Amino acid sequence: MAVSLTLHGMHRHSLFLSLFLLVLLALKISAAATSAIQERADRFLALANAGYQALYRVNSEAQWLAVTDVTPEHDAAVEATGKAYAAFNGNPAIITEAQELLAHRKELNDLTVRQLRQLLLNAAEGPMTNPSLVAKRVAGETKQASILNSFVFKLDGKPITANEIDNKLEKSTDLAERKAVWEASKQSGPALKPNLVVLRDLRNGVAKEMKYPDYFSLEVAAYGMTTDEMLKMLEDWMTTLRPLYLQLHTWAKYKLAEKYHQPVPKKIPAHWINNRWAQEWDGLVDAANLDKYFEGRSPEWVIKTAEQFYTGLGFSPLPKTFWERSDLYPLPADSKRKKNTHASCWHIDLENDIRSLQSIEPNSRWFFTAHHELGHGYYFKAYTRPEVPYLLRLGAAPGFHEGIGELISLASSQVPYLQSRGVLPLEFNSDKTAFLLDDALSRAIPFIYFSCGTMPHWEADIYAKNLPADQWNARWWKYVSDFQGVEPPDPRGEEFCDAATKTHINDTPAYYYNYAFATVFKFQLHDYIARKILHQPPQSCNYADKKEVGAWLNGILKKGATEDWRKVLKEATGEDISTRAMLEYFKPLMTWLEEQNKGRQIGWD
Ligand SMILES: [Zn+2]
Numbered sequence: 001m002a003v004s005l006t007l008h009g010m011h012r013h014s015l016f017l018s019l020f021l022l023v024l025l026a027l028k029i030s031a032a033a034t035s036a037i038q039e040r041a042d043r044f045l046a047l048a049n050a051g052y053q054a055l056y057r058v059n060s061e062a063q064w065l066a067v068t069d070v071t072p073e074h075d076a077a078v079e080a081t082g083k084a085y086a087a088f089n090g091n092p093a094i095i096t097e098a099q100e101l102l103a104h105r106k107e108l109n110d111l112t113v114r115q116l117r118q119l120l121l122n123a124a125e126g127p128m129t130n131p132s133l134v135a136k137r138v139a140g141e142t143k144q145a146s147i148l149n150s151f152v153f154k155l156d157g158k159p160i161t162a163n164e165i166d167n168k169l170e171k172s173t174d175l176a177e178r179k180a181v182w183e184a185s186k187q188s189g190p191a192l193k194p195n196l197v198v199l200r201d202l203r204n205g206v207a208k209e210m211k212y213p214d215y216f217s218l219e220v221a222a223y224g225m226t227t228d229e230m231l232k233m234l235e236d237w238m239t240t241l242r243p244l245y246l247q248l249h250t251w252a253k254y255k256l257a258e259k260y261h262q263p264v265p266k267k268i269p270a271h272w273i274n275n276r277w278a279q280e281w282d283g284l285v286d287a288a289n290l291d292k293y294f295e296g297r298s299p300e301w302v303i304k305t306a307e308q309f310y311t312g313l314g315f316s317p318l319p320k321t322f323w324e325r326s327d328l329y330p331l332p333a334d335s336k337r338k339k340n341t342h343a344s345c346w347h348i349d350l351e352n353d354i355r356s357l358q359s360i361e362p363n364s365r366w367f368f369t370a371h372h373e374l375g376h377g378y379y380f381k382a383y384t385r386p387e388v389p390y391l392l393r394l395g396a397a398p399g400f401h402e403g404i405g406e407l408i409s410l411a412s413s414q415v416p417y418l419q420s421r422g423v424l425p426l427e428f429n430s431d432k433t434a435f436l437l438d439d440a441l442s443r444a445i446p447f448i449y450f451s452c453g454t455m456p457h458w459e460a461d462i463y464a465k466n467l468p469a470d471q472w473n474a475r476w477w478k479y480v481s482d483f484q485g486v487e488p489p490d491p492r493g494e495e496f497c498d499a500a501t502k503t504h505i506n507d508t509p510a511y512y513y514n515y516a517f518a519t520v521f522k523f524q525l526h527d528y529i530a531r532k533i534l535h536q537p538p539q540s541c542n543y544a545d546k547k548e549v550g551a552w553l554n555g556i557l558k559k560g561a562t563e564d565w566r567k568v569l570k571e572a573t574g575e576d577i578s579t580r581a582m583l584e585y586f587k588p589l590m591t592w593l594e595e596q597n598k599g600r601q602i603g604w605d
Contacts, residue, residue, distance in 0.1 A: 037107045044097055045115050045389065051088055052122075053390040057349040059085040064348060067340040067357055068327045090126040090134065094119060095210075111562060115391045118561065122391075124210040124218055133209060137202040144195050144506050151188045160184060169274045170283060175260050179489045182271035189473075189497035196500055197469045200462055203509060216463040219510035222398050224564060227464050233577070234452035234513055237520055238483070240579045241448055244586055246603045247593035248445050249485050254600065255284055266604045267487040270480075277502055278486045279450040281441040287431045288438035290364040293423050297362040299329050305421055306370040309412065310378050313543065313550025318377060319352050330359040343369050345376035347384075350393045354380050364413075367423075371412035375405035383560030396556075397565035399517030404557065407522040411529075416542035436539060436589040444519060444582065446484070451516035453483025458499055459510050470494055485604045520579055521569075525556075527581030528573045538585050 034042075062081040066074040088094075098119045105113050126134045152159050160181075168181045200215075207218035213227075220230040238245075249268070256272045257264040274283045294302075311317055331339060345356045356373050360366045379401055383393050395401040411417060415435070418424040457479050461467040467475060473492055476499045480486050492498060499505050504512050530538035533548050543549050556572050569577060 035107045037101065037104045038109065038112065041101050041108055041112045041116070044101065045112065045391075048094060048119060049115070049390045053350050055081075055085045055088045056390070057353075060346060060348045064346060064355065064357075067344070068337075070338040070340065086126045086134075086138075087128065089119075089122040090128040091123075092127075092129045095123050095127060095129055098123075111389070111392075114562065115389055118391045118394075120210065121218075121222060124206065124212070127206060127209045130205075130209045133202065133205050137199075137206055140195060140199045140202050141507075144192065144199060147192055147195065148188070148503065148506050151191055153184050153187055155180060155184045165276065166274075169271075169276065173259065175262070175271070178271045182276065182489065185276045186492075186496060186498050186501050189500045190495065192500040192506060193469070193472070193497035196497070196506065199509075204463060214464045216460050216510045220513075224566075227460055230513060231456065231460060234456055234516060237448060237516065237579050238452050240583060241445060244440075244583065244590055244593075245445050245449060247590060247597055248440060249604070250597045250600050250602050251593055252281055252284060252441065254597075267481060267485050269489050270486050271489050273486070277450060277454075278480070278484055279447055280443065281446045282438075284441055285434050285438040287434035290418070290424070293418070294362045294364055294367060299360040299362060299366075302360050302362060302367050303328055303358075303370050303374075305367075306374045306412070309371055309408065309544070310374060310550075312545040313553065314547040315378055315381070315550055315554070318374075318381075319354060321352070322354050322356070322377070325353070326355045326357070328356060328358045328360055330361065343373050345373045345380075347380040347393070350390050351384060352381075368409045368412055372405040372409040375408040376401055379404050379557050382554055382557035385558065388558075388560040388562055392561040394561045395565075396559060396561055396563065396568045397517070398511075399514040399521060400556075400565065402514060402518035403521035403525070404553075406518050407525050410522055410526055411541075411543045414541055416536075416540055417544055420542055420544045432539065433589065433592050436586060437592075440586055440589055444523075445586070447519060448516055449483045449485075451512055451519070454479040455502070455504070455512040456510075456516075457483070459505070459512070463510060472499060473497055517577075520577060520582060523582040523585055524569070524573060524575065524577065524580075525553075527584065529553075538581070539588065 059078075059081045062074070062077045066078045098116045101108065102113070102116050102120075105116075108116075126138070128134060153162065153165060154160065162185075165181055165185045169178065169185075172178050172181070203215035207213070207215045210218060212218040212221060217227045220227055223230065225233070253268045254264055256262075256268065260272060268278070270278055273281055275281065307318055327339060330341075331337060339359075340357065341359050343356070343358045345354070347354055354377050356377060358366070358370065358373060360370055379395065380393075395404075415424060415428065415430050419426055419428060454476070458476055461475055462472065471494070473494050473496050477488060477492055480488075488498075527538050529543065529549055529552070530536050530541040533552060534541050534543070534546060536542065552572070556568055559568055566576065569575070
């Protein structure tokens with residue numbers, strides 16, 4: 001540990017020095033041409049970038065320690081470094097200078113304007129121009145997290161964990177039991193609601209402090225969009241996919257009615273679906289399970305195969321420190337150390353210290369997850385270059401990072417790729433419809449109606465439209481019903497707060513549309529790669545060892561957030577964001593569903 005600290009210290013100093021020299025050089029070269037205001041911005045941003053990177057690293061190191069070795073001491077350290085990081089980002093001097101410089105944006109180059117805007121977005125989470133508001137918000141967020149994390153669900157008076165709830169919903173075919181378990185999963189809502197009402201005002205207050213009308217508007221500003229523009233984009237996606245969704249909805253409710261020996265309902269009862277929020281509909285297609293083909297492989301093989309995916313595309317191997325510092329495998333059952341089991345990938349210092357936290361086992365889920373996580377890692381690597389300032393070492397829009405991970409996860413699940421890696425036998429004869437159906441149900445189509453419909457509309461209502469708290473549950477179920485075609489087993493009054501049972505409503509507010517974006521975006525990139533670069537069908541293609549794919553992808557990744565996301569996407573694919581590629585991907589499925597649903601009443605109106 002001491003050695004690693006010394007190394008980090010040296011690294012930081014040499015980095016500061018080279019950054020300083022670089023800035024001097026840049027100023028000298030362009031001195032004649034640049035305005036006084038541009039020079040002032042350059043000096044300010046040199047300092048801001050250096051400070052940001054230093055605090056980002058200290059904060060990431062503390063967080064990394066806390067997730068790989070969960071102890072109260074490490075949690076306390078995270079709180080301390082988090083405060084330092086927030087104090088820098090929300091510093092009033094930084095906010096004022098960025099705002100003043102942006103008032104002269106016409107005299108500044110584009111890269112400068114983007115960095116200044118990013119500084120303000122970073123500041124917005126805790127603007128110290130109003131310290132008492134920020135203190136109240138931090139306390140409110142901490143309180144909400146502790147209610148959320150310590151809540152004990154009960155079934156028949158006995159404690160039941162969230163995992164046990166999910167397992168029962170995955171396996172039980174007894175509808176009375178399913179209903180009881182589903183209702184138990186909604187018990188946390190009333191406990192979380194009072195402080196969520198307080199937090200709504202505090203989050204809106206912070207946004208207003210930064211001159212945004214409300215918290216939802218502040219969050220969508222990362223896309224350069226207003227709340228209405230974001231909701232309009234999400235509506236468009238839902239409208240274009242609706243015929244496919246109605247077909248899937250109809251097929252699923254007949255399948256479920258048969259499974260539970262019930263008459264076919266209009267809307268699907270929420271407790272019939274495995275997922276507690278009906279956001280994904282898995283477990284309806286048996287033929288798509290590939291786990292048996294991974295038996296006997298080692299976890300090391302899984303992660304090395306994932307790296308080979310990228311090196312095959314022409315990317316360089318992961319840095320040596322990735323293998324030394326990452327935490328990739330499950331701990332033995334008797335281990336004293338506890339780690340977080342949620343997979344993640346980390347850009348610790350915004351330079352070459354990239355690490356991943358996983359608990360890889362040889363099965364299909366971890367195979368796809370390992371490919372996904374390294375997508376983040378290779379994104380970090382690609383934009384770690386001098387042309388991309390630290391403040392802009394992120395995805396072109398918040399949904400880009402997840403979208404790239406998801407793209408590679410999709411590519412790694414294609415049958416020809418799995419055959420080329422020896423996972424599936426060459427003579428493997430896949431039931432193509434079953435794979436497409438499982439893709440649609442578990443990862444794409446119902447998810448769009450939760451992530452574009454229910455979640456963002458409800459959150460826009462509470463933040464941007466100040467929906468009174470005595471209408472929260474009715475509004476939630478109106479959206480679940482209208483967008484998803486799902487209904488609760490019994491009416492749910494305002495004594496419940498079912499929205500608050502979704503983690504993101506509490507700890508990642510006004511963010512969920514990013515997952516919708518990632519889904520639409522991944523199909524768009526995949527479509528371009530399959531049809532324009534590989535000349536293979538998008539439903540069955542193989543990226544392996546295709547350097548042209550890597551070169552094309554790198555063109556997107558290496559930009560980080562230095563350009564507007566719309567421009568990046570258009571230049572890469574020739575298209576604006578849309579569901580066209582998604583619709584075409586699932587076209588063969590649409591034909592099959594129409595055949596299956598012949599004579600059935602489609603939809604729920
Ligand atoms: Zn991810």
